[in-house]
Amino acid sequence: MAAEPGLSASSKEGKPRSWVVRGDGVNLREKPSLSAAVLTTFPEGKVVDNLGCRQAEGRDWCDVQPLGGGPRGFVATELLKPAVAADGAVARGDDTSALRAGQGDFDATGKMPCAMSQGQPMGRCAFGVARAGGGDATVVVTRPDGRKRALFFRMGKAIGADTSQADGNPAFSANKEADLYTIRVGYERYEMPEAVIFGG
Numbered sequence: 001m002a003a004e005p006g007l008s009a010s011s012k013e014g015k016p017r018s019w020v021v022r023g024d025g026v027n028l029r030e031k032p033s034l035s036a037a038v039l040t041t042f043p044e045g046k047v048v049d050n051l052g053c054r055q056a057e058g059r060d061w062c063d064v065q066p067l068g069g070g071p072r073g074f075v076a077t078e079l080l081k082p083a084v085a086a087d088g089a090v091a092r093g094d095d096t097s098a099l100r101a102g103q104g105d106f107d108a109t110g111k112m113p114c115a116m117s118q119g120q121p122m123g124r125c126a127f128g129v130a131r132a133g134g135g136d137a138t139v140v141v142t143r144p145d146g147r148k149r150a151l152f153f154r155m156g157k158a159i160g161a162d163t164s165q166a167d168g169n170p171a172f173s174a175n176k177e178a179d180l181y182t183i184r185v186g187y188e189r190y191e192m193p194e195a196v197i198f199g200g
Contacts, residue, residue, distance in 0.1 A: 015053070017091040017134065018083035018155060019064060021046040021075070028073040032061035039071045047083050047155060048075070068159045083134075086156045087198045091134025100130035101138035101150060107131045107199065113191040116143060122189070129196050137197045141190060151183060151190065153197050161185045 024044040029036040033056060042048070048064035051072070055061070060077035082090045100106075106128035114125035126142045135156030141149045150162040158174035158181055170186025176194070183190045 015092065016050055016082035017093070017095060017136065018067060019048050019050055019062065019075075019080040020083045021048065021079060022081050023079050026075060026079045028064070028071060028075055030073055032056035032063075032074040036074070039073045042066075042075070048080075053077055067154055067157070083155060085133075085135035085198075086194075087135065089134045091132065091136050091155070093132075095132040095136045095154075097130040097132040097136055097138040098150070098152065101128065101140050104128070105130060106140075108196070110196070112141070112196070113189075114141065114143070115189045116145075116187065118187045122191070125190070127192070127196070131197070131199060135197055139192070139196060143188075149185060149188065149190075151185075156194065156197055158183050 021042045021044060026042045027038045028040050028042060030039055032054065047067040049067060051063040051065060053060055053062040061074045062077050062080055063072070064075050064080075065072040084090055107130055109126070109128045111124045112127050113122040115122050123144065125144065127139055129137055129139045131137045135153060137153045139151040139153070141151065143149060151158060152160045158176075161172050163169050163172065163185060168186065170188070172185055174181060174183045176182075179194045181192050181194065183192075
């Protein structure tokens with residue numbers, strides 16, 4: 001999917017929110033030029049965020065960054081294809097899930113298993129999810145003490161939480177077995193089915 005000449009081809013204009021690298025050993029360059037310094041090399045299938053595309057030196061280039069963070073640079077557009085999420089969708093446009101979740105504009109609500117301290121048995125926490133399509137979503141959990149915890153997902157992958165210095169910057173980790181996510185934020189534990197993220 002090549003960028004149209006003269007257009008920024010970012011997700012804001014309805015282009016794919018994420019790309020997948022096609023071809024092994026694809027160079028991420030500092031500038032949109034074959035002579036620019038190589039920042040890193042991507043393997044086949046690497047997922048990168050679409051930060052906008054433009055023409056330079058007679059070819060289309062996209063400004064990209066690995067999903068979840070990493071070096072930002074440029075890849076020739078012919079070496080990219082739209083990223084397809086686990087539900088078969090290609091996410092387009094801006095991811096507004098965090099904004100909507102912050103405003104309490106949820107696509108679904110419910111309860112999930114949760115625990116707030118080490119060794120504590122799982123209880124139930126209320127949650128709301130705002131979805132942006134393609135597995136991009138923000139889940140806001142109401143903890144037993146009434147405080148909120150936001151969990152962020154991209155392409156169906158749990159990538160982070162709204163941690164801060166005030167709560168000690170707890171470590172974030174997540175894994176998924178079959179259709180169940182297990183997420184840890186410090187001693188907090190959350191379990192949710194993937195249907196929360198994809199709907200259905």
